[in-house]
Amino acid sequence: xxxxxxxxxxxxxxxxxxxxxxxxxxxxxxxxxxxxxxxxxxxxxxxxxxxxxxxxxxxxxxxxxxxxxxxxxxxxxxxxxxxxxxxxxxxxxxxxxxxxxxxxxxxxxxxxxxxxxxxxxxxxxxxxxxxxxxxxxxxxxxxxxxxxxxxxxxxxxxxxxxxxxxxxxxxxxxxxxxxxxxxxxxxxxxxxxxxxxxxxxxxxxxxxxxxxxxxxxxxxxxxxxxxxxxxxxxxxxxxxxxxxxxxxxxxxxxxxxxxxxxxxxxxxxxxxxxxxxxxxxxxxxxxxxxxxxxxxxxxxxxxxxxxxxxxxxxxxxxxxxxxxxxxxxxxxxxxxxxxxxxxxxxxxxxxxxxxxxxxxxxxxxxxxxxxxxxxxxxxxxxxxxxxxxxxxxxxxxxxxxxxxxxxxxxxxxxxxxxxxxxxxxxxxxxxxxxxxxxxxxxxxxxxxxxxxxxxxxxxxxxxxxxxxxxxxxxxxxxxxxxxxxxxxxxxxxxxxxxxxxxxxxxxxxxxxxxxxxxxxxxxxxxxxxxxxxxxxxxxxxxxxxxxxxxxxxxxxxxxxxxxxxxxxxxxxxxxxxxxxxxxxxxxxxxxxxxxxxxxxxxxxxxxxxxxxxxxxxxxxxxxxxxxxxxxxxxxxxxxxxxxxxxxxxxxxxxxxxxxxxxxxxxxxxxxxxxxxxxxxxxxxxxxxxxxxxxxxxxxxxxxxxxxxxxxxxxxxxxxxxxxxxxxxxxxxxxxxxxxxxxxxxxxxxxxxxxxxxxxxxxxxxxxxxxxxxxxxxxxxxxxxxxxxxxxxxxxxxxxxxxxxxxxxxxxxxxxxxxxxxxxxxxxxxxxxxxxxxxxxxxxxxxxxxxxxxxxxx
Numbered sequence: 051x052x053x054x055x056x057x058x059x060x061x062x063x064x065x066x067x068x069x070x071x072x073x074x075x076x077x078x079x080x081x082x083x084x085x086x087x088x089x090x091x092x093x094x095x096x097x098x099x100x101x102x103x104x105x106x107x108x109x110x111x112x113x114x115x116x117x118x119x120x121x122x123x124x125x126x127x128x129x130x131x132x133x134x135x136x137x138x139x140x141x142x143x144x145x146x147x148x149x150x151x152x153x154x155x156x157x158x159x160x161x162x163x164x165x166x167x168x169x170x171x172x173x174x175x176x177x178x179x180x181x182x183x184x185x186x187x188x189x190x191x192x193x194x195x196x197x198x199x200x201x202x203x204x205x206x207x208x209x210x211x212x213x214x215x216x217x218x219x220x221x222x223x224x225x226x227x228x229x230x231x232x233x234x235x236x237x238x239x240x241x242x243x244x245x246x247x248x249x250x251x252x253x254x255x256x257x258x259x260x261x262x263x264x265x266x267x268x269x270x271x272x273x274x275x276x277x278x279x280x281x282x283x284x285x286x287x288x289x290x291x292x293x294x295x296x297x298x299x300x301x302x303x304x305x306x307x308x309x310x311x312x313x314x315x316x317x318x319x320x321x322x323x324x325x326x327x328x329x330x331x332x333x334x335x336x337x338x339x340x341x342x343x344x345x346x347x348x349x350x351x352x353x354x355x356x357x358x359x360x361x362x363x364x365x366x367x368x369x370x371x372x373x374x375x376x377x378x379x380x381x382x383x384x385x386x387x388x389x390x391x392x393x394x395x396x397x398x399x400x401x402x403x404x405x406x407x408x409x410x411x412x413x414x415x416x417x418x419x420x421x422x423x424x425x426x427x428x429x430x431x432x433x434x435x436x437x438x439x440x441x442x443x444x445x446x447x448x449x450x451x452x453x454x455x456x457x458x459x460x461x462x463x464x465x466x467x468x469x470x471x472x473x474x475x476x477x478x479x480x481x482x483x484x485x486x487x488x489x490x491x492x493x494x495x496x497x498x499x500x501x502x503x504x505x506x507x508x509x510x511x512x513x514x515x516x517x518x519x520x521x522x523x524x525x526x527x528x529x530x531x532x533x534x535x536x537x538x539x540x541x542x543x544x545x546x547x548x549x550x551x552x553x554x555x556x557x558x559x560x561x562x563x564x565x566x567x568x569x570x571x572x573x574x575x576x577x578x579x580x581x582x583x584x585x586x587x588x589x590x591x592x593x594x595x596x597x598x599x600x601x602x603x604x605x606x607x608x609x610x611x612x613x614x615x616x617x618x619x620x621x622x623x624x625x626x627x628x629x630x631x632x633x634x635x636x637x638x639x640x641x642x643x644x645x646x647x648x649x650x651x652x653x654x655x656x657x658x659x660x661x662x663x664x665x666x667x668x669x670x671x672x673x674x675x676x677x678x679x680x681x682x683x684x685x686x687x688x689x690x691x692x693x694x695x696x697x698x699x700x701x702x703x704x705x706x707x708x709x710x711x712x713x714x715x716x717x718x719x720x721x722x723x724x725x726x727x728x729x730x731x732x733x734x735x736x737x738x739x740x741x742x743x744x745x746x747x748x749x750x751x752x753x754x755x756x757x758x759x760x761x762x763x764x765x766x767x768x769x770x771x772x773x774x775x776x777x778x779x780x781x782x783x784x785x786x787x788x789x790x791x792x793x794x795x796x797x798x799x800x801x802x803x804x805x806x807x808x809x810x811x812x813x814x815x816x817x818x819x820x821x822x823x824x825x826x827x828x829x830x831x832x833x834x835x836x837x838x839x840x841x842x843x844x845x846x847x848x849x850x851x852x853x854x855x856x857x858x859x860x861x862x863x864x865x866x867x868x869x870x871x872x873x874x875x876x877x878x879x880x881x882x883x884x885x886x887x888x889x890x891x892x893x894x895x896x897x898x899x900x901x902x903x904x905x906x907x
Contacts (some may be wrong), residue, residue: 064199323355
C-alpha cells in the first residue's frame with residue numbers, strides 16, 4: 051500500500067464504493083497531563099472509533115485511514131482483524147465488506163508538536179496544558195480512524211474523557227457529562243477535516259446571537275495567560291455583524307447550532323472553519339498596542355471563517371481540485387463583509403494593496419496553476435492553500451460581481467446552498483447556477499479566469515490633439531512575458547474602470563471615469579474621448595479586475611512628484627501596488643521605488659497600506675537593490691524611517707508603525723543607541739509607549755547586529771516569561787551574529803525534531819536575518835544535502851518551514867541558482883511537492899537577480 055499520501059484516483063474509487071452513515075469517536079485525553087514523558091516513543095492517547103458505512107459491492111475491499119504509533123484492535127462486522135497485518139502505519143486494510151458494515155478501531159494516537167492532529171502545548175508561564183485539533187487537509191486520521199476525504203461526509207458523535215478541572219468543546223453542544231467524560235451532540239453530515247476537539251483550562255466567555263426565531267449560542271476562548279488581553283466583546287461584535295449580513299444575503303439559516311471561537315497556541319494557520327468550533331491563531335489576541343489594521347485583519351479572518359459555514363462546510367468540494375469553491379469565496383466574503391457590515395469600511399483598499407500582492411507573486415511562479423487546480427494527491431493539496439486559491443480567486447470573484455452584477459451573484463449563491471446543502475460539488479455545479487441567474491456565458495468566463503493560469507498587464511495608450519484633448523484612449527492587454535514564465539492569453543475579458551486624474555489645489559483628483567469591457571489585445575475607451583489630457587491615467591480604477599496595472603510615461607512622471615497627493619485611498623493603494631509590481635518585474639529600479647517611498651510614504655493615511663509599504667521597502671533593499679548600492683540604500687531607509695517617526699503624531703498608530711519600521715531598518719551605530727535608549731528609558735519619543743511587544747521588536751535588530759548579548763535577551767525573557775516571550779527569545783538568540791549561533795540554530799531545526807512548530811519557525815526567522823550574509827554562506831551547500839531527508843522524516847508542515855525558510859536566498863548569486871538547478875536536475879524523482887517548493891524559491895532568487903541587474907544599470 052502507498053504510505054500517508056492519498057491520490058485523487060484512490061479517493062474517487064473509494065467514494066464510488068462506500069457511503070458513511072456515522073462515526074462515534076471516544077478519546078481519552080487524561081494522558082495529556084502526565085508529568086513523566088514516556089520511556090520511548092511519543093506521548094499517546096487512546097482513540098476508539100466506531101464507523102458505520104455501506105458498500106455498493108459486497109465482498110469488495112477498501113481501506114480506512116489512521117496514522118498512529120500502535121493499534122490495539124480492529125473489528126470489522128464482528129470479525130477480528132490482526133493489526134499486525136491489517137495496519138501498515140497509515141491505512142487499515144478492509145476486505146470482505148458487507149452491504150452494511152461496522153468498523154471498530156481501538157488505537158493509541160500521538161499528541162502533536164507540529165500543529166497537525168491533536169496538538170499539545172505546555173504553557174511556560176504556569177505549566178498548564180492545552181489541546182486542540184487541526185486537520186486540513188487530512189490529519190483527522192492522526193486522532194481517529196476514518197475515511198479521510200472530503201466527499202465521504204457523515205454525522206459525528208464525540209465522547210471525550212479529560213483531566214480533572216478541564217473543559218472540553220467539540221463541533222456539537224455538550225449533551226451530558228459523567229465524571230471526567232463529556233458527550234457531544236451528533237453533528238450534521240460534515241467532512242473529516244472540519245471535525246474538531248478543543249480541551250484544557252481555557253478562559254471561556256459566552257454571549258448569544260438572535261435573529262427572529264433563531265438563537266445561536268456564542269463562545270470565545272483563549273489560554274488563561276492571555277485572558278487579561280482578550281477583547282471578547284469586539285470578537286462578538288464582529289461575529290454578530292457577520293451573522294446579520296450572511297443571513298440577509300444568503301437566505302439560509304446558520305446550520306450548525308452553536309458558534310464557538312477558540313484562540314489557540316502554536317497554530318500553523320490564520321484560522322480553521324470547523325463548524326460550531328472555529329479555531330484561530332492566538333496572535334489575534336493583542337498583548338500590546340496595535341494599529342487598526344490589526345483589528346481589521348482579525349475581523350476579516352472572523353468573517354472569512356464564518357462564510358465557510360456556508361461555502362465549505364454546508365456545501366463542500368468533492369476533492370481538493372475545487373478547493374477554491376470554498377477558499378476563494380470565503381476570502382472574497384471576508385473583505386465584502388467588512389465593508390458591508392463593520393466599521394472597517396475601507397477593507398477593499400487593504401485587499402487591493404495587500405491581499406492581491408500575495409496573488410500576483412503566486413501567479414508568476416513556475417508553479418502557478420489555474421484557480422481550479424489539478425490536485426493529484428494530498429501533498430499537492432497541502433501546497434495549494436496559496437495566493438492563487440485564496441487571493442486571486444477572491445479577486446476573480448470580485449471581477450465576477452462586476453461582470454454579472456451583485457444581485458445575480460448573490461442569488462446564485464442562495465440557489466447553490468439550497469440545491470447542494472450537506473453535499474459535495476464541483477465547478478460545474480456552481481457555473482450552472484450562475485449561468486441560470488445571470489444569463490451570461492459562464493463556460494467562456496470560466497475558461498478565461500478559472501481554468502487558465504497567469505496574470506495580464508493592462509497599459510493605457512493615450513493620444514491628444516493640439517488643444518490637449520484626448521482623441522483616443524486605448525487599453526493594451528498583454529500576457530506576462532517575463533523570463534522563465536508561461537505566456538498568458540491577451541484575450542481575457544475584464545470589466546474595468548479607467549480613471550483620469552489631474553493635479554490641483556486639492557491634490558491629485560479624479561475628474562473623469564468610464565467603465566468598459568476589455569477583451570483582446572487592444573480596447574478603445576470611447577467614452578473618454580474629448581476629455582482634457584490627464585496627468586494620470588489609472589486603468590483598473592476602483593480595482594474591479596485582477597491584473598497588473600502599467601502606466602504611460604506621463605502618468606509615471608506625475609506619480610514621482612505627486613503620488614502622496616492622490617486623495618482617494620483606494621486609487622493611491624492601486625498606484626503603490628502597480629509600482630511595486632514594476633519593481634518586482636525588473637522594470638523599475640529598486641532605487642526608484644525607494645525614492646518614491648521616501649518621498650511619499652509619510653503622507654499615507656491608511657495604516658494598513660503603510661505597513662505593506664514598509665515590508666516592500668525592506669524587501670527592495672534586501673533583495674532587489676544592487677549589491678553595491680545595498681548598504682547605502684539601507685542607511686537612507688533607516689534615516690527616512692527615523693525622520694517620519696519624529697514627525698508622526700504622538701501616540702498615534704502611525705507613530706507606532708514608523709517605530710517598528712525604524713527598528714526593522716536600523717543600520718547605524720546611532721540607530722542602535724537610540725533603540726537601546728528607548729529600551730532602558732534614557733531616550734524618549736513623545737507619545738511612544740514602549741510596551742512589551744515593542745520591546746521585542748527593538749531587541750531583534752539589536753541582537754542581529756550584535757548590540758545585545760545572550761544575557762540581555764535572557765533578562766527580557768525573565769521580564770516576559772510567557773509563550774509569546776519564549777518565541778521572541780528564541781528568534782533573538784538565533785539572530786545573533788556568530789558562526790556558533792548559526793550552527794546551533796541549524797542543528798536544532800534540521801538535525802533534531804525537539805522543537806515545536808512555533809519554535810522551528812522562530813528559529814529559522816532569527817537565523818535568516820539579512821545583516822550578516824557571510825555567516826549563512828556555509829549552509830547553502832548543506833541545504834541541498836539534507837532536503838530529501840528532511841522531507842521524508844518530518845511532518846509536511848515542518849518540512850515546508852525548513853525547505854522554504856532555509857533556502858539560501860541571501861546568497862544571491864548565480865552560483866546559488868546553479869546549485870538549485872543541479873539539485874533539481876539530479877533529483878527528478880523527488881516528491882513533487884518538495885520539487886515545487888525548491889523551484890519556487892529558485893524563481894524568487896532569479897527574480898531578485900534580474901531586479902538587482904536593473905538597479906545596477
